Amino acid sequence: MLYIQNRELVVPGQLIAEGGYNVREGAYREGKQVYASVVGLADLRGQDIRIIPLQGRYIPKPGDVVIGVVVDSYYSGWILDMNSPYMGNLFVSDLLRRKVDLVREDISQYLGMGDVVVANVKDVDERMRVQLEAGEPGMGRVKGGKLVEVSPAKVPRVIGRKGSMLNTLQDVGECRLRVGQNGRIMIWGKNPRMINAVVEALLMIEREAHISGLTDRVHLMLEKIKSEGGE
Amino acid sequence: MKKPEKLIVNGERLDGRAPDELRPLKIEAGILERADGSAYVELGANKVLAAVYGPREMHPRHRQQPDTAVLRCRYNMAPFSVDERKRPGPDRRSVEISKVTREALESVLFLELYPRSVIDVFIEVLQADAGTRTAGINAAAVALADAGVPMRDMVSSVAVGKIDDTIVLDLTKDEDQWGTTDMPIAMVPRKKLITLLQMDGHFTKEEFEQALDLAFKACEQIYGMQRQALREKYAIKQEE
Structure with a gap:
């Protein structure tokens, strides 16, 4: 009942x-x-x-795609900040998908401090130690683009029902987006003005997530900026 | 203020309330931008702000608990919150109140979901008029819910006491000062579990039961307002 x-x-x-x-x-x-x-x-x-x-921090769970920032490295891997109470662990072998001879190879050539990484949460144990992997195509170190942070609880609104909001952002905004479950979003695009418009749109989604008719408003806003044209 | 002749005249208290009446209560959720969760409570002349941060990484690391999150509470009175300037910083009273507040809130939180982390609760009393710890607990419970921390239920809190041989609800500073008994209570309203009970003065067994009854009813009322405050913040608005 x-x-x-x-x-x-x-x-x-x-x-x-x-x-x-x-x-x-x-x-x-x-x-x-x-x-x-x-x-x-x-x-x-x-x-x-x-x-x-409707509120709350990101808590990692297996299968999530997250966007992390490298904050530390150790002998065989890196520690990533995931905008969460917990840090993520990424081993070289989970980044390169091969066996790595740590004696011969210097792993600092693959990732450095401050690098942004798209990764998959491989495992979370009962002490909330997080294992990441970034071997799949489209994962690993991010090159170029713009990073935006929103509240992790608003991520479902950024994606929208069946990806509707995400499609609007990508199609109208002429950008490619990668959304991490931890509230970090990467934007790649050719037109800097449209990239900034998408950033504005994302911040608007975060601000107005609780007001209905959001997708339409985002669509309108992006179309308006697009039609204004310019450089 | 000098001690008044009587604290209750013709069934009316100094501020015109009935013995079983709360002071005007206002609760607002989510008013601080930078905190994960926050709440502001006004109970009569009491003005209390609560902010919640976390769950976040625990520092210092040696205080991490491998199997659960840790709840940290700080109750603090602003120097200007009372008539005579209060010396800033923690004192014996505020350390005690911080501890009992933590214990009043701890049991409703699902702390085991966030091992190794910490949840910080800061309660700032901006203006005090007796019953600040209860107002602080009410605010902290709303702030925790606003931060998205999973909880079994809210915690509602109120003080009861005895003035002029009458059991009254929610004492003011003057009533607390000239009355005989003050008993703050915090509870989990749905299950009627008491998570805080302190007493200054004395009650007979009958008086105690009567006082408890009064507190239960008042907490019910406060509980409703806490939920209302959260609903108001999160209600889905129609497009303007």
């Missing part, structure tokens, strides 16, 4: 449902009852109950 509607705003401690539901993140079970544990929108899908949080 459900006590709320789909997409309804819930606050911690609010009763959501009673009975045999699958409780996902943002909710918890107490006996038969299911309660919300964060402020967010209820996402009810069949037997699954999930609360989409």
